[in-house]
Amino acid sequence: MEVDIHGAPIYFEIPIFGGIPITGTLVVTWGVMIVLTALCAWMTHGMKVRDISKKQAVAEKIYEMLNNLVRNNMGEKWMGYLPLVTAIFGLSVCSSLSSLLGLWAPTADVNTELAWALVVFILITRHKIKGHGLKGYLKGYLDPIFVMAPFNVLGEIFTPISMAFRHFGNIVSGYVISALIYAALIAANHALFRLLPGLVGSLLAEIPILGVGIPAVFSLYFDWFGSFIQAFIFCMLTMIFISTAED
């Protein structure tokens, strides 16, 4: 039984600063970004007020949904964060779903999520300083007494780490389990069709019949459900953390 579980594939290295590797994560992320930008440009092209086209209806529906999500969770005052939340949501969903096309999913690399989580962490800190002043922000670490300072610092550091690892772990567990199921199905196929006598059995054993439809059922859960839920949760936490940072 052969199981193929690997990290991001490295395509080539830029020979400066001791070699900067260009990984599958980078390539697919740029691809997803180009596709998303093109999709946005195409869907919002030639918008009308009366008898709208189908693509405009879809674009309006998506915008309405995300708009309501941000308004309900952050409030009218924070509508400036709609682009950030929308961008993270779209990038996360499309990155995770790119594994359906046989590409390397960028969200199965922890660096992607860590970058998003760091952006959110910087925004949280900015709003904390804005809300309490620099002195009040630093004083917040000594809350309730000064002995708690190390724990407060740890808690602060673990906000982005837990956000990143939650998303990463869910996607990569789906990837590992899919690989294991596929390998097991191929092995079962071998063992099953070997039982048939003669040339027919050995011929059928080489064709992975069991590996055709069954992994798709698992992919329905791990790829579709998992990627939407994780993108939604990442955005939800982003919105909640940012909007509660000032008070």
Place this chain on the structure above:
Amino acid sequence: MERAIVLMGCAIGAGLALIAGIGPGIGEGYAAGKTVESIARQPEMKGELTSTMILGIALSETTGIYGFVTGLLLMFVCPRMFLGML
């Protein structure tokens, strides 16, 4: 000999790390059960309750995911690292 001990330690550790799956299993089952109770009491709230439940379940799954990531590190990263130290 040292090689065998290092590999054995990593494998046993990875197995132990996945015990972390027990906690989220119990917690998520409890959340789902409570949601069923609530839906039985107020069926018209079903949509909102379900989405809140899924959010809560996914949040509480984090601890299990930490265990899984630790297991992955022990399986794929640590053996090479520790064998390099020998």
